[in-house]
Amino acid sequence: MRKMIAKRLGLMVVMLLGLAVITFTVANVAPGDPARLAAGPDASADMVEEIRVERGFDRPLPIRFGIYLGQLVQGDLGTSVYTGRPVLQDVAQFLPATVELVLFSIFIAILLGVPLGVLAAVFQNRVPDHAIRLLSVSGVALPMFWLGLMLQWYLALDLGWFPLGGRLGIFDDVPPKITGMITFDALLAGDPATAGAALWHMILPAAALSFPALAAIIRVNRAEMLEVLGRDYVTNARAQGIGPFRIIAVYSLKNAILPTLAMIGLRFGWMLGGTVLVEGVFDFPGIGLYAAKAAISSDFEPIMAVTLILGAAFMLTNLVIDLAYAALDPRVRNQI
Amino acid sequence: MAPLLDIRDLSLVFDTFDGTYHAIDKVSLQLKPGEALGLVGETGCGKSVLTRAAFGLVPVPPARITSGSVRLDGRELLGLSDRALRGIRGSEVAMIFQDPMTYLNPVFRVGTQLVDAIRAQSGGRIGKAEAKSIALDMLDKVHLPNPDRQFRAYPHELSGGMRQRVLIAMALAAKPKLLIADEPTTALDVTIQAQILDLMAELVEDLGLAMIMISHDLGVVAQVCSRVAVMYAGKIVEDAPIGRIFDAPAHPYTQGLLAALPHPFKPVDRLASIPGTLPDLLHPPAGCRFAGRCAQAHAACAAPVPLRAVGPQHRVACTLYEDAAPEGAAHV
Ligand SMILES: Nc1ncnc2c1ncn2[C@@H]1O[C@H](COP(=O)(O)OP(=O)(O)O)[C@@H](O)[C@H]1O
């Protein structure tokens, strides 16, 4: 087990390196002059050239990549032209918000998706199944940002039930920063009202972010449950007189949840990407919004940093999913 | 003696996309306490569906029971609530199945599954600790080496034979009156097969169980059963003591079944060598379902053919024996 984790972490470094090469290349062959950008709109041609030499933009790509890696290894993510601050500082500010939002979203998607999938399977082709299927089909069909806009329009703007955006209202106290995740920080500071307010602000963006994942989880879990409920060991459990609740919620679900886990991992990764859109709609100051702004202004080093961070998060998620898999399935546990 | 299990005129259909599939047609079958009956027939003839439907184990829908009655110890089972049936399954009627590889849940320990089953069989009256001691006791009874260790093992850590022993232990823990063994040795290799059959014969004897042993292997049936019912396309076509089946088979299907075997102790599967095709059970014929493959088929076979007594404890459904008294008139 420990060996497997070490191996996977090693592999992760290699994959991140690959990701860095690709992003670095793409960002540099894309149109736009980084020296011009760094110098600012009012700079003269001479000043642009000066900056080009000073920042090394005139050197061959492989060398620049080497220099970039050297910085990276020392924990230097570079500087954002747009915010004028070290990227590391930006990340430390914006990433926790996104992590909080995405965790909340995946939590909702799992908490609703798994039971709804089970329910749909148990009531296959009856009213609950049809209703749940409608929900999961719309989750696949509706684009995330459109859903976000609609939610914002009706529930926030029109009905005023939810805030329009942001992480907290202007009258809420920002808790002292510990994790950077306001809900947790507020709870740690003994301020449940602020934690509630933070959750309240996350409900609409989380709804938009989690809806497609919810749909996917329902779909996979329903299909898996249907399959498992037809398996021989379920027949045997029934033949022993074991009750339906235990058969469904324990005997079957523990088997059906395994493939669902893989879907959850995949969707978690997609959610991280989805934050770029959803944070934009809800003006939620997270890493997605930061990345979007960096991309629009061709702000090279933040783009690199965010890409690598999201890549690493995706890979870590997969590792966690595999470990969960092993924890649930003794056959997998034996192999690693 | 009053029958322990009394199935009368049981008919079951499956509602499929193609239409109504008449899987079981007016089957009647009685079993006395302590009796061991073999149920034989080609794969797909309805052996599993018949025995499972009797105890509410065939999913409804797609299945639908259209007629009949199933009595266990005089008590009608059809129409009982799911909860009442659950009380009967496990405690009064136990089942073991064909493939021990797939009938244990792969993600729970053997012991957990045994304890759960034993507690369910008792209707929750037995606590965890007591269930565990019963489980270990049963693992010992089925001659599983090292019960303590197997108790903690996961199914994939056991061989097929060991798993079947676990399933037998599970089935018999509550000391049921009736055991349905649905091809319990088909998936095992020959030496293990013999060991499991020995074990079953031993336990049936010890516990005074009645048993229905489903098999497509007459040899298996001959080892543990005193009586055989032959099924064809959802109907019972012959029912007789094992000796009569081998010495004087009456139904042309049973005869073909024996003739097709170079040796009587070979699987019935070879039966596929009887020419002709199975009837289409979406549109079953009104008369004998074997007519399409029967060399002796004649005009009378197009009308319904009831089971008739042709000898002591010997019933057959075939027009060749029309002069025999219909069932009910005769003393069986
Ligand atoms: N759930 C089901 N839906 C439709 N048909 C079924 C279903 N289960 C069994 N059958 C049909 O019923 C017939 C009898 O099956 P079964 O009792 O399993 O045969 P066997 O004698 O081999 O045990 C088969 O033709 C099978 O196709």
Ligand code: SF4
């Ligand atoms: S009833 Fe007719 S068709 Fe059927 S087995 Fe007898 S002789 Fe053959």
Ligand SMILES: [Mg+2]
């Ligand atoms: Mg079968």
